[in-house]
Amino acid sequence: MYGLFLRHFYLITRSFPRILDLVYWPTIQITLWGFISNFFATHTTYYNNAVGVILTCAILYDFLFRTSIGFNMLFLEEIWSRNFTNLFIAPMKIGEILTSLVATALIRALIGLIPAVLLTSPLFGISILDLGIFLFFLFLSLYLFGITLGILVSAGLLRYGPSFENIAWSTMFLLAPFGCIYYPIEILPEMFQKIAYLLPLVYIFEEARNILINQTVDIQNIYNAFMWNGVYFVLSIALFYYSFHVAKKKGTLINMGE
Amino acid sequence: MKNLVEVKNIKKNYGKNEAVKGISFNIEEDEILGLLGPNGSGKTTTIGMLLGLLKPTSGEILINGQKLEGNRIEILEQINFISPYIELPKKLTVKQNLTVYGKLYKINNINERIEFLSEKLRLGGLLNSITGELSSGQKNRVSLAKALINEPKVLLLDEPTASLDPEVGDFVRSFLEDYKKEKKISILLASHNMNEVTRLCKSILMMKDGIIIDKGNPEELISKHGRKNLEEVFLKLSRSKNELN
DSSP states (O other): HHHHHHHHHHHTTTTTTHHHHHHHHHHHHHHHHHHHHHHHHHOOTTTOOOOHHHHHHHHHHHHHHHHHHHHHHHHHHHHHOOOHHHHTTTOOOOHHHHHHHHHHHHHHHHHHHHHHHHHHHHHHSGGGGGGHHHHHHHHHHHHHHHHHHHHHHHHHHHHHGGHHHHHHHHHHHHHHHHHSSSSSSSOOHHHHHHHTTTTTHHHHHHHHIEEEEIIIOOOHHHHHHHHHHHHHHHHHHHHHHHHHHHHHTTTTGGGGOO | OOOOEEEEEEEEEETEEEEEEEEEEETTEEEEEEEOOOSSSHHHHHHHHHSSSSSEEEEEETTTTTTTTOHHHHHHHTTEEEEEOOOHHHHHHHSHHHHHHHHTTTOOOHHHHHHHHHHHHTTTGTTSSBBGSSHHHHHHHHHHHHTTTTTEEEEEEEEETTTTHHHHHHHHHHHHHHHHHHHTTTEEOOSSSSHHHHOOOSEEEEEHHHHEEEEEEHHHHHTTTOOSSHHHHHHHHHHOOOOOO
């Protein structure tokens, strides 16, 4: 019994991502649901005239989640199937690997999204298409951020190996409180608001609510979302290349164990 | 004979740990070079550097006259690798796996190539089987087919017959001998099977603690060390101090 305990204890203490994983899950859950509860307790009439805003935001968030997790899954599949080395000794440029993963992640996300969109109308009498042409820009922006997160996590997997896997599953939850998915940014403490404004998510979800509730469009929100997406996308690509360089120095590419 | 692989004084450090301490060797066209050494001697690190998965701390590797550094993609098109420690995706059929790798290696006539390899490696009846459901021997032959999909000029083999029964092991060894002779390729064979190394290799490098402690053809080494076979030479060198360099 003690031996089995030690087996897992040693594993946890030898891996920073695993320790981090233990700490931040409860913290994130408490923070996210704390803000949601706080908002509904103080703004009970906010959503009165806009049935489906929460559902629309849930679908948008799910698209982001599927895109990001989908990208990570593609990368993790290669590690789990012990095919990772085969892939990295094939004559493919890093850019080619990333491009193929990005395209495949999009197809995976769309496969999950289309039934969800189609189901909301007959089941709840709500259509996400009410967002109009701007829905395309919101989805595009979410897709960009989703694959950006996917690339960042994959860079972590390259650099730290499979122990980074837990981070892969939880990046979206880590960002969710700052994304202001179900509540406006004003509900966050001032310091958190400053962080939230550095993410594209807050502009995307603020704009979705703005279109549905106020029936107006604030182009500035869409522009800000794309601007921050551009910044993070470039950073993620740079980090992936750097991680590949470090992995070649440290030997992670030939040593993808636990 | 032309050298297809030239390794010039490569070193690999992981922090303060020196995994490979400046080794040099060549592999000629139509040659199988054996790489022997106890666990931790630096064999896998050396193979990793030849595959471009590891960056040498210093030194230079040339494949078919091209420097690996700066020409990684062009060189990867000409080499391939097999190891029991890496596998092909288990859920795909054999044919799907070979097709995927045919595409990754930009092979034009994939179906012809798969047909040729499946005939040579006795895979005909397995092409539509799920890879994960195959026996060890069958998986090994599929991995070998993947490793030959791009008609590599240089083939790196890490324990290619580990965990195979004697019949399949013999089949794989005979196949490698014939294929090398026919295509004039260079093969680096890392193995702990001394009979296999004696049978296949024209020359051998003995590694220990990151350096080459001896080299020569199997008969020369056996006679030089006054032993009956290569296994005894291996044991002697593995247990000795690194004084033979």
